[in-house]
Amino acid sequence: MTTALITGVTGQDGAYLAKLLLEKGYRVVGGVRRNGRDALGRLTALGIAEQVELLPFELMEYTNVRHVLERVHPDEIYNLAAQSFVGVSFEQPLYTSEVTGLGALRLFEAARVVTPRAKIYQASSSEMFGRVTVSPQNETTPFHPRSPYGVAKTFAHYSAVNYREAYDMHISCGIMFNHESVLRGTEFVTRKITRAAARIKLGLQTRLELGNLEARRDWGHAPDYVEAMWLMLQQDTPDDYVIATGETHSVEEFVKTAFEFVSLNWRGYVTSSPGQLRPADVESLCGNPRKATTALGWVPQVLFYELIAIMTRADLQREGK
Ligand code: NDP
Numbered sequence: 094m095t096t097a098l099i100t101g102v103t104g105q106d107g108a109y110l111a112k113l114l115l116e117k118g119y120r121v122v123g124g125v126r127r128n129g130r131d132a133l134g135r136l137t138a139l140g141i142a143e144q145v146e147l148l149p150f151e152l153m154e155y156t157n158v159r160h161v162l163e164r165v166h167p168d169e170i171y172n173l174a175a176q177s178f179v180g181v182s183f184e185q186p187l188y189t190s191e192v193t194g195l196g197a198l199r200l201f202e203a204a205r206v207v208t209p210r211a212k213i214y215q216a217s218s219s220e221m222f223g224r225v226t227v228s229p230q231n232e233t234t235p236f237h238p239r240s241p242y243g244v245a246k247t248f249a250h251y252s253a254v255n256y257r258e259a260y261d262m263h264i265s266c267g268i269m270f271n272h273e274s275v276l277r278g279t280e281f282v283t284r285k286i287t288r289a290a291a292r293i294k295l296g297l298q299t300r301l302e303l304g305n306l307e308a309r310r311d312w313g314h315a316p317d318y319v320e321a322m323w324l325m326l327q328q329d330t331p332d333d334y335v336i337a338t339g340e341t342h343s344v345e346e347f348v349k350t351a352f353e354f355v356s357l358n359w360r361g362y363v364t365s366s367p368g369q370l371r372p373a374d375v376e377s378l379c380g381n382p383r384k385a386t387t388a389l390g391w392v393p394q395v396l397f398y399e400l401i402a403i404m405t406r407a408d409l410q411r412e413g414k
């Protein structure tokens with residue numbers, strides 16, 4: 094039986110990846126932080142909370158990371174744990190660098206010592222491209238991160254490449270563009286919008302305050318993206334892959350579509366407030382996933398309009414209860 098360790102198993106991607114690996118017959122061990130809230134909500138929502146072995150895991154703590162590897166001896170490691178919200182990274186730049194940047198390096202270093210033959214997936218991000226001058230972006234596009242989160246992910250990405258080259262470790266990076274789902278955190282713009290559209294429709298909320306409506310993203314569906322993570326670790330050779338849909342849409346288009354789904358005109362409810370703007374923003378991202386399609390056979394199944402329908406429908410059901 095193949096054993097996988099998923100760091101960040103309580104997050105959006107961790108939950109979908111755990112489900113995928115359990116379906117494939119893996120033993121799945123998940124690293125969980127101790128905190129006061131219901132950390133297992135997403136695993137419970139997918140009906141797999143009982144099937145994932147949970148261990149206390151903290152990326153800030155090298156000895157803990159190392160002990161977990163010694164105890165689990167995973168064949169595959171998926172490093173999904175991170176302070177993953179760009180907005181908060183401006184408020185907590187040092188903490189974000191510690192967890193999202195140095196945390197990844199702690200894991201690679203512990204793996205080098207304890208499980209050097211384990212295959213590792215590193216969750217890199219399109220935020221590394223940041224201020225882009227070419228579109229669409231692929232694996233050769235230069236990085237110009239625009240936030241402490243983007244900078245930390247770039248550090249982690251180069252650390253992964255360095256450990257691959259220096260120690261011949263099987264570390265692959267998915268340069269993933271934004272991916273969303275019904276399990277997405279409500280602080281991210283997509284889920285903030287679909288939840289608000291549902292709540293306004295149901296009379297539970299009257300307004301929605303957003304920031305930059307002109308920002309453009311390449312939004313895909315998280316369950317499709319975790320499939321790509323697994324595919325990367327089934328290859329003989331480690332590599333980096335852009336994972337994206339190849340379509341780009343603005344935040345305004347997202348709002349308009351979600352509100353149309355509940356038969357409302359967004360203009361009556363949505364404002365753009367300076368308080369929601371970031372000190373620096375990524376204006377436009379669009380990925381070219383050709384390499385992943387050719388080398389891994391990966392093709393995104395859910396695109397923009399279907400994604401919004403899935404998310405808004407789920408929020409209507411949730412909020413209507
Ligand atoms: P989430 O924010 O939903 O999940 C992050 C996970 O990391 C949570 O389980 C969280 O635990 C855990 N975590 C945070 N800090 C620590 C820490 N110090 N030690 C151990 N665990 C920690 O992110 P997603 O699932 O959306 O994303 C997964 C990964 O992919 C992240 O690294 C993200 O940056 C990256 N990524 C995501 C993209 C997206 O669009 N979703 C795009 C590109 C990259 P807890 O539940 O306790 O908070």
Ligand code: GDP
Pocket residue numbers: 179180220271280281282283285302303304305306308309310344369371374375376
């Ligand atoms: P990101 O791409 O990882 O930063 O994902 P987000 O969902 O947080 O943000 C996507 C884009 O939406 C960014 O350009 C934000 O500036 C923009 N945006 C506009 N209004 C909001 C808002 O109210 N919340 C968030 N999170 N983002 C917003």
